[in-house]
Amino acid sequence: MWQYKVLVTGFFHADGGAMFGAIPKKAWSRKYPADEENCCILAMNCLLVWNEEKIILLDTGVGTKGFEKLSYYRFYDTRDIAGLVRESGFEPEQVTDVILSHLHFDHCGGCTYFDKAGNLKVTFPNAKHWVGQRQWDNYLHPNGLEKDSFRPADMWPVAEAGLLQLAEFNYFELAEGFQLFLYKGHTTGQLVTVFDSDEGNCIFAGDVIPTKAHLSDDWISAYDTHPLNSLAAKIRLKKKMRENRARLFFYHDTYCQSMKYPSK
Numbered sequence: 001m002w003q004y005k006v007l008v009t010g011f012f013h014a015d016g017g018a019m020f021g022a023i024p025k026k027a028w029s030r031k032y033p034a035d036e037e038n039c040c041i042l043a044m045n046c047l048l049v050w051n052e053e054k055i056i057l058l059d060t061g062v063g064t065k066g067f068e069k070l071s072y073y074r075f076y077d078t079r080d081i082a083g084l085v086r087e088s089g090f091e092p093e094q095v096t097d098v099i100l101s102h103l104h105f106d107h108c109g110g111c112t113y114f115d116k117a118g119n120l121k122v123t124f125p126n127a128k129h130w131v132g133q134r135q136w137d138n139y140l141h142p143n144g145l146e147k148d149s150f151r152p153a154d155m156w157p158v159a160e161a162g163l164l165q166l167a168e169f170n171y172f173e174l175a176e177g178f179q180l181f182l183y184k185g186h187t188t189g190q191l192v193t194v195f196d197s198d199e200g201n202c203i204f205a206g207d208v209i210p211t212k213a214h215l216s217d218d219w220i221s222a223y224d225t226h227p228l229n230s231l232a233a234k235i236r237l238k239k240k241m242r243e244n245r246a247r248l249f250f251y252h253d254t255y256c257q258s259m260k261y262p263s264k
């Protein structure tokens with residue numbers, strides 16, 4: 001059985017209209033609050049999962065670098081993921097695997113950091129970093145809509161250190177009771193993680209379903225590059241949640257970190 005802990009790595013502001021696409025504000029604002037500038041506060045809720053053999057991190061937050069180019073998002077209360085791992089009783093060097101749902105800066109920024117001498121370093125130097133092959137292709141050759149979401153400094157040092165593990169499978173058992181699945185949707189080649197804990201099955205879905213408000217099939221963010229893929233991915237994920245009676249984790253939800261199925 002696996003143990004887990006949510007590591008909240010910080011918050012930022014995102015336009016509510018962009019977050020909920022074609023859904024009218026009258027409807028979405030009942031399920032997710034917005035401020036006077038129509039901005040929603042989004043969290044970056046990473047997950048630390050471990051057993052006797054492996055210490056695994058699911059996504060790494062925005063990290064500690066490059067905020068000058070991200071001022072639009074007004075990040076606040078950001079935490080160094082290595083520090084949060086230490087507070088949880090582990091050293092960053094002990095982390096065996098980092099699973100990146102996808103490579104947008106708010107999910108993989110914590111993979112690298114600048115040390116005091118100004119050198120760019122890998123945060124988890126002994127970890128295999130799992131990335132969907134198609135997501136990696138997208139990172140190397142981004143489309144026009146996603147190019148600003150990918151930052152070379154987040155993943156190049158990981159690749160250069162030989163720590164990248166590209167996933168081409170649709171399903172992979174990383175360890176007993178711990179599986180990875182490929183999903184389309186918000187972006188191509190996303191990794192969804194499913195694992196067994198003492199209290200049942202758990203699903204970490206990255207941005208396939210980013211907040212509890214996005215559980216409705218057609219509540220799809222305008223950031224999603226292929227909305228029909230998003231729709232199909234959500235239906236597939238909710239089926240898995242139902243079948244497994246799983247707990248689903250919401251990476252971006254400031255108000256609800258996870259929900260066990262079924263729930264009102």
Ligand SMILES: [Zn+2]
Pocket residue numbers: 104106107207252
């Ligand atoms: Zn995101």
